[in-house]
Amino acid sequence: MRLACLVALASLVAAEWRCPALSARPAAECSCDLPHTLRCAGDHTALQIIGRHLREQRARKKNSAVSLLDLSLRGVSALTAGAGGELGGAALHGLVISSGDIRRVQANAFNSLAATVMALGLPNNQLPSVPTEALARLYKLDRLDLSNNKIHTLDSNSFKGIQNLTFLDISDNQITDISADAFKPLLKLTVLRLRGNLLKVPALASLKAAQYLKDLDLSSNALAGPLSQFTLPSLPHLEVLQLADNTFASIRRGALAGLPNLTHLNLHNNQIDVLEDFSFRHLVNLTSLDLSHNEIVAVSGASLAQLTNLVRLDLSHNFLRSLSAEPLKSLDRLTDLLLHDNDISMIDDGALSDHKDLTRFTIEDNPLNCDCLMAGFARWLREAKNLTQSDKAAAICATPPHLEGALLSRLSKNKLCDDFEHMDTKIEHPLDKEPESINYDYNNIVNDKIDDVKDDADDNPMVVPNAGDGNYVDDKIDGLDDDIYDEELDIPTDEDLPISKTKIVLQDAWYDSEEVHLSWAVDALPSRRFRCTGVTVTKSGVIPKHVACHRATPANVVLWGLKIDPVELYTFCIAFEEMDIRDVPMALVLGCSSPQTVRQRVTFAPEVVAMPTTPTLPIVVGDTALRVSEVRSNVTTEGLLTVLISVLGVPSPHPKFLSRSQRLSADTRYMSSLNNCYVVLAVLSAGSLVAQKDTPCQATLEISMEGFVRGPYEVCATLSKFKVEDMRPICVVPQLMGPLGSLEMKAGFRNLNTALVGVSLGLMVLVVGLVWFVRKMLKKPAQFEPHRCFRQEPVPEETPRASYVMLTATSKV
Known part of the structure; x- marks a missing residue:
């Protein structure tokens, strides 16, 4: 609970504090996870027991004083004056009460706590409105949590009397309307959480009264349309704004003009496709901008021009096709640039030349075209000293085919331009009707660069080309690689395989x-x-x-x-x-x-494991009913889950006595009858689905899946046709198979396994009794030394073959 951070105000040293030994089952059960914090669960009598105990502890031992009490009550729908009075004298600074059913709070419910309580939480209840009368008496209240209730409106009197409030959380309610004067009494409010409501843009005008807000969360509401300078009123002190998970479609010029001190803006998961020029011209103090999971195709050079203090820019999960230097030109302080999962195929030479100090750069899941135009970006990757190796390794070529899958940072310019000099590229000239043909000659590019280096060497005596080789160019000076660099890399590429x-x-x-x-x-x-x-x-x-x-x-x-x-x-x-x-x-x-x-994919619902209330019919193929009759499974120590499934009722494609034409006809009917019939294999852990695989129906299936190291798991198989669950699944618990074939149950024998052990023991007793009876009848000695004519029974060799827990079951029609 977030309230715990500010309400532990006791003056005692945390190392000397002792958790109160309070446990009166079933009325109350308590524990401590933080100093001066007591968390209890109980029924309607728990308040009386806890309150009495806290008063006694406070009178006897000062080193067990409690500042925050977090209560989870069962069967409580109203907080009355009597209930609140039970906590009087406990000197609590923070109180959290949740039951899931509280709908009403009496006006004097917290009167006994008014002198000390600074933080109050009533989350996860059923409150239809703010309990104004009960809160008005808490004149020291600093933090209030009313999240996850059923509040619909905030009127002008909702927060009267609590003018010292600095933190207010009303997230996950059903608020659609906010009065213009709702926040007027909250003269010191700095943090406001309105996430997960039903607010639209016109309702945001009421925030004008909260002039001292620094942190505002409006995520997951019904905010739509363009983000403009009129979306939010002027909030001169606001620093953090969360607008994620809404439906804003674009960002207009001069958006959010009334937020001059904004430093963090989150627009994650909207529907933004256009950033107008000078979109953020009023947000000169912005340091973090999140535009991920939108529909942005391009970012113009002027759209980010005024963000000179930006440190983190997230444009991941969009539809960007290229990256040029213009949008990033003025972002001198940028350290984090996230571009993963776009459609970027080209990064201009010099796009990141002014950002060599980036500490985070993500480019994975983009179709990078590794040609000669990407040589500058490849060099930048190699020289970016602050980037992690994982970020560098994420730049993987998608085209051309002979470089597909290669690491761009490991490719020299010779390799990137290998086929480029033979390419005749058509470039559309902006002023001509006919396309202009341009032949790229890599040799000319190299010679031009050499001349530039020689000119620089005349001006700078520290830069001298190798006199012994007129064609040598220092890679660290001009960015061109040579064959020596290729040999140093010595990394096999796809064309070498x-x-x-x-x-x-x-x-x-x-x-x-x-x-x-x-x-x-x-x-x-x-x-x-x-x-x-x-x-x-x-x-x-x-x-x-x-x-x-x-x-x-x-x-x-x-x-x-x-x-x-x-x-x-x-x-x-x-x-x-x-x-x-x-x-x-x-x-x-x-x-x-x-x-x-x-x-x-066929949907598998774990709740269908329970026996249905009405009988279900099996899938019928021809005249035969299909059903899963057997499931066997194990998990090897390497994490491979192997499952064998038997399906009863799958007919053979055709009888042997039919003629060839009859067999062909039978094959057609057989394949048609099994169309859309799938065996659905589901792996569950603690009742949650962790993996699923669908396989066409066959009489016997062997299915393997990787990544199953920890357990316990439950493996279920059933039949599905036309994406409808037609039968109750059969489930088993797989065993862990050791390296020498030894078996150890991951979670112990359960249910069927115990029954199988019992049946096996019963059969063993019967066999021993039968042997004893036969020996007695034949008057054979019970023990004897083996004669040399009697050979010992061969001991089977241990093999690493899989052993299975078997379940054979039948289904009622």
């Missing part, structure tokens, strides 16, 4: 609201390791798009930020690096899928 003959086939493809999932089958030995270097997605009539795959394994390639049209045909082309035992790339494996639609 041979193309493997290994075949890959796309087995499954599905999408949901956040990601596209591809599962590829690789025709190679199980010991081989592969990692994805890039995926190209092609849709009819659309330019192919390169998507990052983050070095995923073939069975689990996840693509982020790719929007799928369920009626379109998509072709996925993928490249995998085949790794040797030292995890070094040894070959490239390439493959493409046939054009196909991408199915939507």
